[in-house]
Amino acid sequence: MTVELHDLLPAELRRSWVVDGTCPDLDLYSLFRARQIANLHQTAVLDAKGKLCYTALDRKVRCLAVGLRGLGIRPGDVVGVQLPNNRNAVIADLALAALGAVALPFPVGRGVLEAECLLRRAEGVAVIAAVEHRDFHHAADLLALSRSMPALRHVVAVGPGAAPEGTAAWSELMRSDPQAFVPARPDPDSAARILVSSGSEAEPKMIAYSHNALAGGRGNFLASLIPDGTPPRCLFLVPLASAFGSNGTAVTLARHGGTLVLLDHFTPDAALAAVREHEPTHVLGVPTMIRMMLERLDATGERLPVPTALVMGGAPLDETTAEAAAKAFGCPVVNLYGSADGVNCHTGLAHTVPPTDGTGVVAGHPDPRVAEIRIADPDTHAALPGGAVGEIISRGPMTPLCYVAAPDLDARYRTPDGWVRTGDLGYLDPDGVLHVVGRLKDIVIRGGANISPAEVERQLSSHPQVCDVVCVGVPDPLMGERLAACVVPRSGQTPTLEELRAHLTDRGLERQKHPERLLVVDALPLTPAGKPDRAALRERLTADLPATPAADPGPPLAQAS
Template identity: 30%
Template structure:
């Protein structure tokens, strides 16, 4: 049963409609309109395959009919774990068209996360590739089915083995069931970065997410001539919508799908496909900056490099234009809503030293102290926000919503920022128990719970430690139950065997006799972070 999450009060919804933020568009309708107006124009390029808007629309109708005949209905949830391949777009738009909800999983997730998503969302299906990046997702599906034998369908894009094939679902496009979908309906569920336990699910409506697309397109100046190269996994909110692949399709541009983000993969693609814009996280940007002077690829088509997901150092930011010959655009946002951009015509000091300003004039931003009182400009505080594309509550999370949202609907982002007098945001850090590992958010509590399952561990606490490349890495401090203290590599293997995604495995594990405590007797993670920063690696 679908549980309706908290949404915007009617007075706000009315205001957003009257002000033209919410136009009553749906994703299924948007693609149909683009196919009608753009026809044979290429929408997606993957390797040597070019898919037109018309071909994409017909494929979506074909799959929509197949999903519907399979029993996936309006409101059904489907966990989608697909890499950067055309099937990702065919699947999600087919689900949009029948009013079913994709639950966006990342290719890096493993059995622990996938089992949770399927169980919590009460999913009717799980969609995977066969093999990607050398990893067999059918093996992962078997692990999930062992834990959740009642999962109705596993659908594979590729060689199916015992599962259902995505191609086998395709029907005559004329059989598209033409389900009525409201723009105010929930379109999909995204994953939160999460600071406590496993990820929360973020409900996004057609109205609010499409608004974020066309506002992003305005700021980023996307047109039908734009070529967006998707170097990051497209299920992430950032390359999905800022403006990302969906923003590009909304603009009528062309999406080029890259199978990875290394210069060996991406630089030749930029040259071949004449990409005009792409998005990366800081660690990847640093690799590109180091590689560019030593390569001969023609990157002259690239107009904008977006960097987001974590704070980009000013020194690295200064190197983008000299090394890559394009403009830098800093992006700071969250899957829950608010997105900030530096503008393409901003002065260099703003582009280098800030993370931009909100993209919408209807974004409300507060920076407050620990008592929720506003702080002056240039003083760091907690970032709170609400607006036409920032959610009002997580899915099935009543207790968490009371903490994450103020009574008047402001979302507590967990970010520590300061606002410049010009209204630009400068990110200073996080106030939540979360590690930002090169743009991948890791909830300490989730990893700690897995560590506590080990028979030799009495207690565990994981914290961030500074890293010049990733921004932050993770360090887990563990207390032994007895005299046996397994080596760090043994504990890491234990976590992998429990189905934890690789980026969540602690970079460092240290045994400790007792945790430092705060004045009220709680574990002092501040003291542990200081300890992690000073200790040499023990891996």
Template identity: 50%
Template sequence: MTPTYTAREAPWRSRNGLDLPDRVPRAEREAWEARGLCPDADLFTLFRGHALASPGREAVVDARGALSYGELYAEVLRIAALFAEAGLGARDVIALRLPNGRLAVAAELAVYALGAVALPYPLGGGVRDTRTLLSRSRAAGAVLGEPEDLEAAAGLPWLRAVFTASPGAARAGARRLDRAAPAGAFRPSEPPAAARAPARFLVSSGSETEPKLVAYSHQAMAGGRAAYVRALAGAQTGPHRFLVLVPLASSYGSLGVPVTLAALGGTLIVRDRFDAADALRALAEHRPTHVFGVPTMLRRMADLPRRPGEDTGRLRALVSSGAALPASTALACRERFGVPVVTVYGSSDGVNCHTVAPSGDLAGTPDPAVVSLRIVRRDGTPADTGEPGEIQARGPMTPLCYAGAPELDARHRTADGWVRTGDLGALDGAGRLRVLGRIKNVVIRGGHTISPAEVEQELGTDPRIAEAVCVPVPDEEFGERLCACVRPAPGVPAPALAAVTAHLAARGLERRKFPEYLVVLDRMPLRPTGKVCRRTVTSRALAALGADARPGATAHVNPPAGDVTHAGERGRKLRGDADSYAILEQ
């Protein structure tokens, strides 16, 4: 049943007719403003203040070098002038699909300079994602880098202007973004947008059938999201210097342009793509105070040997988010870099909690300057201390709504504005949150429910395992069985299934939750956001095991060069993957 929302301000409407209502009661927003938790300023005004106050400070460092705040400000105005020349302006939605770098940064800030709404989304999602996102957002403009993206944008009724950042991707009607600004200086309005107006869409990771668009206001970005970054960075002298390894267009990467540059006035260090060795070079050469990445990225960096003369003395912490942090990865990072690992529990839907002492499922103590969290039973009543239930969130970081999808608001928001995360958790007596996995992300084996996240957490304590993902395998007898897909730690032989289950038994995990298959991979497939792609892991596991695999089977996918096969193993090519093969032993 669709909830009846309490009275609020009239929905914000784009020039193309997209309505974005605020699903949080107005009184709550006003209370946060009164407490100073939501600044009364838009993102461009905040950025301009930093640029005018410290024009010589480094703003962006990418593969081309450093760009000062003064230089970045001039580049923002140039791109904003090109947008305005094409007829784009306030209350338009402008999509951005660009690799990390100064152009992506300047283009996003140029959207804010117009008073428009930015829709950045990562590369690699496919043509269908482009058409879905441009259509659902009713985007009036887009900056696209690949030929297939330009073709996908063709014929969309609301799209008035398409820009290309790639000389080889031009098509009829596409404008070049590297042109000089038209005659006459572009003068942003003061302010370009209201603080409560939409500023940016965050795109979900795509666990649903189609990606979701979550609308955030300027206040939510410069208030709640900035508060979480300030808190995890802690007290420090001098500007923040953040090495952000994830795509700036991702939900996690939104801490880059709106927060690091606009809200905090810090220095943003980025790479156009992730490579562990390159990330280590950036760490040593540009000396960030914090490194932001997903667990897979941080583990791959930690597994590399120290470079000659490597200096990480300015580094204060590594920040992990986007997936659960295995204990073995946290330990490897602390030993390799000698700094704390901050783990962040969060999502594009508006939930956040972090801790500087990651341990198992502990996510930390909720910060009301970011969001308050509560645990709710299935019937909607508050859960007792320590009792598992759904995690719900509401606070200064809470987004406005889902764009163009009232059915998602009905499903994921309560009538009084709380976000239903779909995650299972509990608050202990000290008010600390423990995340226990996805409510729906379970394996049903013979009527028994198994949480893959719980098993992955315990596998993460095994020093022989660098990464672990647990997936379901169809089974005629029990419906599903659990398969553990692991990447061994460097220099360590791949563990056998019996050794894996022995470790889980020693950790106290119930026997019925043990994985019954083991797939060993030399690398985990990643999504464009840097997270492990569970869908690809699942398909590779199923292909490696084959239809006739019996419980207890172990398969090796993409084994490293020199991997030794033993008697009784049978190998075969994986369908559609000429670079992969599987060795099945039963």
């Protein structure tokens, strides 16, 4: 059985973006083939193995597609992909698109329980996984999992290393005859990829995207950051298997004919080496990654080749990081506000340092060729007037089809006419600039008073002794929750909790919002998707009760009804 993936947007609206040229109306593999034919020897991928041109990549894609078809993979089948950032992940992406199958990528390092949840709910018929990567043995783990999942018929094991008995060896599939392959040519408005987002749900959310939504909507986002139309050379610090990383194969290669520069694992030293060696036009990462790189550059004073843009998304960007990054990289810093659920807005190339307001870096001008944005009443979904704060909702060419096997999420996060509810609060100013001011749910409730961790993080990031910071709520028997600051100090400088609280007072943040615990760490733990791992920090704080407590900041604020 194939999972049902329906489109929650009106069909006539979806087709209107094809008619006006906003979306290309071609499947991802056909777009890629057009790029390959136009420039046979353009470099498609730069990874640890070196260069791979479009023609060589296409041959490998066809080999894999023939091999997968021989395993019984058919149009509409969901196939999981758990591979590191290298050429094999790109080959798998394109081969599945050429078969008309639906790719379900998730990053290496995610455990077998999450993999089971994803594959079972999406009715995955196969999964392509690494034999070994950084002490993980995903292929063997997934093979064991498949024995309790009748729908999961095949595990394709990708070396290096011997394929476990019972799996299909990638190396054998790649020996297939590429001449025998005839592409499926799926409907461009049909599902091509499922994006995974942890969000605030108990289980990861899965969101289905069509070929047009990826290459058209998301493709228009990257197009706005390519001033002269030259094919981009994009260094992806985030996993291609993440939502942010979905701008890799489908957008950078298939839509724009560019080059992917890939690291199989992020470290600040490897990322800086890639910038030096490959001179990317675009560097894409989360702010925490960039802060790690900036710390290395602070120590060496090195000047890097100047990219066209440094694009930061996946987490809020603070003013201090934006200014330091613009100075160090010498290019515009682009603040990307977006999510797997279907929202995108960014600050563009007009400013070297993105504009700010009283709450931090703004989100930028919405682009209707990517996603139109409105501000709505959270309860009625009715549009609010300009300047009013409400829930940010989004609809446009990049809008996904639906949530996968989750009608409850469709009902909760999509309006009857297809708008995506982000759960974020914001407003549009008189110039049409989007300002994000907080989350409907992402709050710490201390004694009945709501505290926004993002608000406190923005203010703490400007402290001279703070390199990076994440704030989380920790359980408390008296107040319900208390706020904790997890701080990476600058070299040789470790602030005390009292110093941080004094800084917040100077910045005008009321005392009841100050952190009451401090955890100092050498580096923030990252999730497999490259974002700060708040759950790991919360777990450490919960276990580490002696972590520095503050004097009680006073009684809880009265909560308005």
